[in-house]
Amino acid sequence: MKALSLEGVGHSFGQRRVLDAISFSVAEGAMCILLGRNGAGKTTLFSLATGLYHARSGQIDVFGHSMRTDPAAALAQMGVVFQQQTLDFDLTAAENLRYHASLHGLGASISEARLREELGRLEVLDRRDEPVRSLSGGQRRRVEIARALMHRPRILLLDEPTTGLDVPGRRAIEQHVRALCRERGVAVLWATHFLEEVSADDDLVVLHQGRVRWAGGARHVATSLAVDGLADAFDLLTETA
Amino acid sequence: MKTRHAVRALIGILRRETLRTLRQRGRLLSAIIRPLVWLAIFAAGFRSVLGLSITPPYQTYVLYEVYVVPGLAAMMLLFHAMASSLAMVYDREMGSMRLLLTAPLPRWYLLAARMLASVVVGLPLVYLFLLIARYWDVRPPVLGYLAVFPALVLAGLMLGAFGLLVSSISTQMENFAGVMNFVIFPTFFASTALYPIWRLAEAGPVLANIAAWNPFSSAVELIRFTLYLRFDPVSALVVLACLVVFFLAAVVGYDPGRGLWSRRGGEG
Numbered sequence: 001m002k003a004l005s006l007e008g009v010g011h012s013f014g015q016r017r018v019l020d021a022i023s024f025s026v027a028e029g030a031m032c033i034l035l036g037r038n039g040a041g042k043t044t045l046f047s048l049a050t051g052l053y054h055a056r057s058g059q060i061d062v063f064g065h066s067m068r069t070d071p072a073a074a075l076a077q078m079g080v081v082f083q084q085q086t087l088d089f090d091l092t093a094a095e096n097l098r099y100h101a102s103l104h105g106l107g108a109s110i111s112e113a114r115l116r117e118e119l120g121r122l123e124v125l126d127r128r129d130e131p132v133r134s135l136s137g138g139q140r141r142r143v144e145i146a147r148a149l150m151h152r153p154r155i156l157l158l159d160e161p162t163t164g165l166d167v168p169g170r171r172a173i174e175q176h177v178r179a180l181c182r183e184r185g186v187a188v189l190w191a192t193h194f195l196e197e198v199s200a201d202d203d204l205v206v207l208h209q210g211r212v213r214w215a216g217g218a219r220h221v222a223t224s225l226a227v228d229g230l231a232d233a234f235d236l237l238t239e240t241a
Numbered sequence: 242m243k244t245r246h247a248v249r250a251l252i253g254i255l256r257r258e259t260l261r262t263l264r265q266r267g268r269l270l271s272a273i274i275r276p277l278v279w280l281a282i283f284a285a286g287f288r289s290v291l292g293l294s295i296t297p298p299y300q301t302y303v304l305y306e307v308y309v310v311p312g313l314a315a316m317m318l319l320f321h322a323m324a325s326s327l328a329m330v331y332d333r334e335m336g337s338m339r340l341l342l343t344a345p346l347p348r349w350y351l352l353a354a355r356m357l358a359s360v361v362v363g364l365p366l367v368y369l370f371l372l373i374a375r376y377w378d379v380r381p382p383v384l385g386y387l388a389v390f391p392a393l394v395l396a397g398l399m400l401g402a403f404g405l406l407v408s409s410i411s412t413q414m415e416n417f418a419g420v421m422n423f424v425i426f427p428t429f430f431a432s433t434a435l436y437p438i439w440r441l442a443e444a445g446p447v448l449a450n451i452a453a454w455n456p457f458s459s460a461v462e463l464i465r466f467t468l469y470l471r472f473d474p475v476s477a478l479v480v481l482a483c484l485v486v487f488f489l490a491a492v493v494g495y496d497p498g499r500g501l502w503s504r505r506g507g508e509g
Binding site for chain 1: 245246247252260261340342344345
């Protein structure tokens, strides 16, 4: 079954067309990288995929549930880490996670157990009772990922989760997410503009000027385009027409 | 929507609003100081220059402080609703609003829960003010404090729905500051919060008509009447109708398909 499926998705803000005929899917348990330069339309795509607003055209399904007609069932399967940090700075890390758990209908005991498990897995359990305001950027990102996992989603959407972090911080986040994908079978859609976050085994979608320029295995992109490597392939795919 | 899920979400939203409010001590303090300044300074000054004839629900001549307290209680609800609305715009700009809107519950329910939580958090402050006002000899019947509760809730919800609507059409906090100036002050001053209608009519029939049609006046009168164990059905109906209209408009404003937010985007 497809974890996430987009068919002919298009969107515009007023007269400005930002996404056009977007079609691709993320398989269950797969790691899919959504690669694009700044302004390519990745964040708008995330807003549509998470139901923040509806696409003007096309269909978005999450594990077979339509985001337009059955958003609650679709969102229940999904964990989201937005590009903008969405933690409440006035609350502690644990309070942020409890709030999320309540929005997903989790009871207090399950919430507490998962809070410990997820914060522990992301190595920030010792900071659980500190206000988010006092955490570093990398720690906040980890707390956000832990929060997104509280309700055991089957697909995780991350919009440029490593932006603003130093190199060790970026690597740590990437390793955590890849481990989730490998060990728990969580499907991942990871939006980024960093080429080094793409692994040969990943599925790859290249987005440019609101259109999909490539969708397929990352290891095949260079050979298909007859260039030397991913960087050259990306440059070729994102050349401005 | 499962009931247990809905209740847990409501409790979670309420807990978050409470924690945030308690940790914003400056906001808490100003919420209680503001009406007290009006009562202690403004009302004291007006007492000597403003004569009040017998005005329902009062059965005799009353001090200006007695007249103005229900209006100040409504003002607290208005400021609280607008502060909550500002918090929603802030949440949306900072991103935490996304978390609420991507919860697997109907959006109307999430907005209603947020609105209700805001009212519940604001009510203890209003009661604290009403108790402190006894120092100025504003002493409604003891049962009035109980009777006014549903009126405060209804008025708070109407103003909360209005704030929600404002937040749904305000895309940036900078715009919102302007909205605050153009909304709060006209709403408050062109109402029966500070002067009875007949007093405003002396200044001009236009102002009196505006105040008579201002839903905030209905909220003030609803609070005033119930505090003195009377019921004003017209005010109650106006407040209820405005609550429904404002809330439905706000739900459209936050609708993922039709709302202004979805048309403006701004995410790139």
